[in-house]
Amino acid sequence: MSDAALWTALADPHRRAIVALLLERPRPVGEIVEACGLSQPSTSKHLKVLREAGLVRVRQDAQRRVYALDPAPIAELDAWLAPYRALWNRSLDALGRRLDETTSDDPEEPAPKD
Amino acid sequence: MSDAALWTALADPHRRAIVALLLERPRPVGEIVEACGLSQPSTSKHLKVLREAGLVRVRQDAQRRVYALDPAPIAELDAWLAPYRALWNRSLDALGRRLDETTSDDPEEPAPKD
DNA sequence: CTCGCGTATGCCTTGACGGGAATATAACCG
DNA sequence: CGGTTATATTCCCGTCAAGGCATACGCGAG
Numbered sequence: 001m002s003d004a005a006l007w008t009a010l011a012d013p014h015r016r017a018i019v020a021l022l023l024e025r026p027r028p029v030g031e032i033v034e035a036c037g038l039s040q041p042s043t044s045k046h047l048k049v050l051r052e053a054g055l056v057r058v059r060q061d062a063q064r065r066v067y068a069l070d071p072a073p074i075a076e077l078d079a080w081l082a083p084y085r086a087l088w089n090r091s092l093d094a095l096g097r098r099l100d101e102t103t104s105d106d107p108e109e110p111a112p113k114d
Numbered sequence: 115m116s117d118a119a120l121w122t123a124l125a126d127p128h129r130r131a132i133v134a135l136l137l138e139r140p141r142p143v144g145e146i147v148e149a150c151g152l153s154q155p156s157t158s159k160h161l162k163v164l165r166e167a168g169l170v171r172v173r174q175d176a177q178r179r180v181y182a183l184d185p186a187p188i189a190e191l192d193a194w195l196a197p198y199r200a201l202w203n204r205s206l207d208a209l210g211r212r213l214d215e216t217t218s219d220d221p222e223e224p225a226p227k228d
Numbered sequence: 229c230t231c232g233c234g235t236a237t238g239c240c241t242t243g244a245c246g247g248g249a250a251t252a253t254a255a256c257c258g
Numbered sequence: 259c260g261g262t263t264a265t266a267t268t269c270c271c272g273t274c275a276a277g278g279c280a281t282a283c284g285c286g287a288g
Binding site: 004007008010011013016019023069071074075077078081083084085087088090 | 199
């Protein structure tokens with residue numbers, strides 16, 4: 001299960017930025033380099049991680065390598081998320097009851113990080 | 115953005131295991147220690163990361179600290195995922211057509227490794 | 229074949245992360 | 259009060275990942 005690689009790949013902010021860029025449209029490496037402000041080798045390495053996680057595909061266009069999102073792992077993430085989404089709905093339901101006696105967490109206030 | 119903390123927290127397999135445990139039901143630390151096979155300090159540190167990412171809540175029950183999932187970050191992840199889910203649906207749709215694409219002028223022939 | 233462009237890879241350093249052992253803190257019990 | 263249980267925190271160390279630099283590779287042009 002390449003699940004681990006998927007999470008590792010998305011754990012990095014730069015990689016998430018690249019993924020966001022590729023969401024708009026497929027792009028060659030040079031474009032990604034420019035958009036992210038990273039060095040070309042760094043970008044290439046990030047792309048390798050994304051590739052090995054199955055998140056992106058490459059199409060070779062002359063000397064250029066055009067990267068594009070592969071939607072499959074997204075579905076995997078979605079599947080992982082599903083059980084928690086159920087919990088989320090359940091808690092929304094419980095929100096109207098307010099029977100919790102544990103914390104004084106306010107739902108309309110962002111949680112203060114200590 | 116606490117977004118980063120969220121991804122970082124979920125990047126670790128042990129922490130995902132803890133989260134999965136808490137999905138079933140809230141648990142005190144000792145139970146998590148036993149279930150994960152980690153040392154108590156390690157577990158406590160992981161719980162701290164999860165806490166700071168907003169993924170878990172603590173309820174103090176005598177000397178015990180009972181940890182429970184906080185559904186809010188799940189919604190955040192879901193929101194992040196949403197645009198990609200759109201892409202996923204789009205690709206499923208395109209799969210059924212298998213026509214020449216109107217948006218790309220190049221003769222695309224995808225069948226490399228997948 | 230040689231050059232130039234675009235991209236990938238290797239080496240190296242640095243900094244963050246994870247794990248274990250020991251210790252500190254907090255709460256309950258007598 | 260002291261002692262015990264349950265959890266958190268500190269210190270130390272091994273590991274791993276990220277970034278920069280230099281360089282190698284692949285491809286097309288001449």
